[in-house]
Amino acid sequence: MNKGMFLDRDGVINEVLSHRVKFVNRPSDFHLLNGVGEAIKLFNNMGFNVFVVTNQGGIGxxxxxEEALADIHNKMKADLAAFGAVIDDIAYCPHKPHVDCPCRKPKPQMILDLAEKHNVDLDQSYMAGDREPDIAAGKKAGTKTVLIGGREQDKVDADMDFPDLFSFADWLKKRS
Known part of the structure; x- marks a missing residue:
């Protein structure tokens, strides 16, 4: 079985609610956070399948x-390719916030579907996100959970927390 690194997108991979961008609704709004390309390359080198699991209520x-979202994700992949980093697959929930769909985080369906599709052992996997719904989805799916950025550190019961994705990747590399 494979091990998976499940990553939320906005606030973990790219800027959101920053001085430069409020929401990512077109490719020109997409800006990688510092160290993300290097972090994902480290995950790739450690043998993780890297997945993006993202709520995209802006569609609903x-x-x-959805065509604009595909363009944004193509830009993300191209920006990461400059670092030699690869995203293996992307799952997104297009539904409006507060709709009781099975795929919207904090529900774990996107993680479970990717794990089944890519033969991933969830016990050996991580879900990294910057908000409580990300952590809740990871816990419900059976992954270890990592809070990135500390924006909600006092409110979230993650297994561990790091200021950014690269700090987590570097820590994990030193442990392996």
């Missing part, structure tokens, strides 16, 4: 279309 709210 009609702020963007």
């Amino acid at each position: 709210l009609r702020f963007m279309r």
Whole structure:
């Protein structure tokens, strides 16, 4: 079985609610956070399948279309490729916030579906996110959980926390 690194997108991989961008609704809004390309390359080198699991309620709210999301994800992959980093697969929930769908985090369905599709052992895997729904989804799926950024550190019961994705990747590399 494979081990998986499940990553939330906004706030973990790219800027959101920053001085430069509020929400990512088109490719020009997408900016990698510092160290993310290097972090994902480290995960690749450690043998993790790397996945993005992201709530994209802007589709359901009609702020963007699925075609625009595909363009954003293509830009993300291209930006990461400059570091030799690879995303193995992407799952997203297009539904509006507060809709009781099975795929929207904090529900674990996106993680479970990717794990089944890619033969991933969830006990050997991690879910890294910057908010409580990410951590809750990871726990429900059976992964170890990592809070990135500390924005919600006092409110979230993650297994561990790091200021950014590279700090987590570097720590994990030193442990292996």
